[in-house]
Amino acid sequence: MIKGKQHTVRFHVDDLLASHKDKNVNTRFLKWLNEKHGEYGEAKATRGYVHDYLGMTLDFTQRGIVTVDMCDYVDKMIDQSTLQLGPGDTAPTPAAENLFHKGSGAKLPKNQAEEFHTLVYKALFLCKRARPDLHTAVALLCTRVKDSTVDDWDKLVRLMKYCNATRKDRLFLWADDLQVIKWWVDSAFAVHSDFRSHTGACMSYGGGMAQSLSRKQKLNTRSSTESELVAPDDASVLMLWTLLFMEAQGYFIRRNMLFQDNRSTMKLETNGKKSSTKRTRALDIRYFYLHDQIEKGNIEVHYCSTHDMHADYFTKPLQGALFLKHKAKIMGHDHDKVDFVSQVPRQECVGSTNDRSNMDRVKDIDIVRPSFGLIDSCD
Numbered sequence: 001m002i003k004g005k006q007h008t009v010r011f012h013v014d015d016l017l018a019s020h021k022d023k024n025v026n027t028r029f030l031k032w033l034n035e036k037h038g039e040y041g042e043a044k045a046t047r048g049y050v051h052d053y054l055g056m057t058l059d060f061t062q063r064g065i066v067t068v069d070m071c072d073y074v075d076k077m078i079d080q081s082t083l084q085l086g087p088g089d090t091a092p093t094p095a096a097e098n099l100f101h102k103g104s105g106a107k108l109p110k111n112q113a114e115e116f117h118t119l120v121y122k123a124l125f126l127c128k129r130a131r132p133d134l135h136t137a138v139a140l141l142c143t144r145v146k147d148s149t150v151d152d153w154d155k156l157v158r159l160m161k162y163c164n165a166t167r168k169d170r171l172f173l174w175a176d177d178l179q180v181i182k183w184w185v186d187s188a189f190a191v192h193s194d195f196r197s198h199t200g201a202c203m204s205y206g207g208g209m210a211q212s213l214s215r216k217q218k219l220n221t222r223s224s225t226e227s228e229l230v231a232p233d234d235a236s237v238l239m240l241w242t243l244l245f246m247e248a249q250g251y252f253i254r255r256n257m258l259f260q261d262n263r264s265t266m267k268l269e270t271n272g273k274k275s276s277t278k279r280t281r282a283l284d285i286r287y288f289y290l291h292d293q294i295e296k297g298n299i300e301v302h303y304c305s306t307h308d309m310h311a312d313y314f315t316k317p318l319q320g321a322l323f324l325k326h327k328a329k330i331m332g333h334d335h336d337k338v339d340f341v342s343q344v345p346r347q348e349c350v351g352s353t354n355d356r357s358n359m360d361r362v363k364d365i366d367i368v369r370p371s372f373g374l375i376d377s378c379d
Contacts, residue, residue: 006250017053056129065207065335068171070130074163077122082115083160090165091158094137095317102193103151116148116156123159130171132202132212133327134159136314139198139214172332176206179254181246183239184304186261186311187217187231189224196220197227200314201235203242208332211238214314228265232258232290239299259304259311266301270294 001007002025009029010017020026026045033043049060059067078085108116120141127134137159144152185201192198201213213235221227232239243256260266269290293299306312313326328334 008249012054015054023047054129055125065172065174065332068130068173070126071168071170073126074131074167077119077126078160078164078167081119081160083157085160085164087164089161091161092165093317093319093323094134094159094162095140095155096158097317097319099137099140099155099317100188100191100193100198101151103149105150105152105154108148108150108153112153113148116153117145119156119160120145123163127212131163131169132171132209132330133166133169133313134163135212135214136200136317137162139216139314143216169331171208172335173208173210174206174332174335178205178246178251181205181239181242181253181256182259183235183257184259184309184311185232185235186309186315187224187227188315189221189227191316192216194220197230198315199231199234200311201231201238202311202314202330203238204329207335209310209330211242212314212330213238225262225264225268228260228262229268232260232265232269236290236293236299240293243298256299258299258301259309260301261304261306261309261312263303266303269301 002020003022005021007020007025007029008018018026018029020029030043030045037043051058055070055073057067057069057072059069061067083089107113120138123134123138124142127138137155141152141156141159181203182205183201183203185199187200188198190197196219197217199213199215199217201211202209203211215234217227217230217234219230221230239256239258243253246253268288271291290299294301310326310329312318313323313330318326
């Protein structure tokens, strides 16, 4: 804590990102780095509102909004593949309705299987940072990298065609209230070839989804109620980690909200064993963990209609109007202040606890490039 505000330094191997509300704190940090490690090379600072960090371009030029841009990464991923996609090779969604169908195609030859593996994990890196709209398709393809078939390749091509159609898509994030965390959690029952269900979850502070989860459940369930009880348990680690992380940054979290669309599941979570019947007794006791967290006040459960369940996007390959509706919310494309074409003139970056127009939390934005890595100071 310096001058009553937290000086945060993030380390990613030899890449550093540091921030503080007072830019002079970062200046002194830069001076300290040179005094401590200058013998290996001078640490140089780059300051401004647009920064390249870990494959992302972080843009703070729009008031109250941060843009996460990986368009260059998408271009390279597509253009360096053997697919040779042209401007007309596009798809309206990342996956067709048969995404979870295993199919019966022949196994891919070695070279093609290796490219399949490479492209899937490039897409995984992308979807976890700037393109959560790819997450559902990528999650399924990740389960096929060890035994990929011609059918799996066709699904990958569909994903790549969608990326080709959306090369310029960026993620926009903003906060209405950093003291309120909102989670949407859902599941698709028995959709995998081994009849396991699929968990989907996403989190927002107001605009765009800062975190998302899409993965196959690790056990078989006997009903949609059971699968929707497993889903929030799958997401609980992220939900509680986020709560603790924000508190460590100095924010008092007033509400950590979980939205679900299955009232039977909500009763199990809220009442615990009191609502357990013969049909659910076989569930391992760890799935009442959420009940304990609710009793402690760490999580509160709220009903959300299926139509507004944004996590539905991460459990199945949506199409048409429903796909477009949820994608807009997930990518932060549903805000009238978002400038998709060009960024507005340079101005201070986002940072309010209650109001996007309140600039009290704006921190200095710097990039420091020492000989051993990168320090990008922004918040």
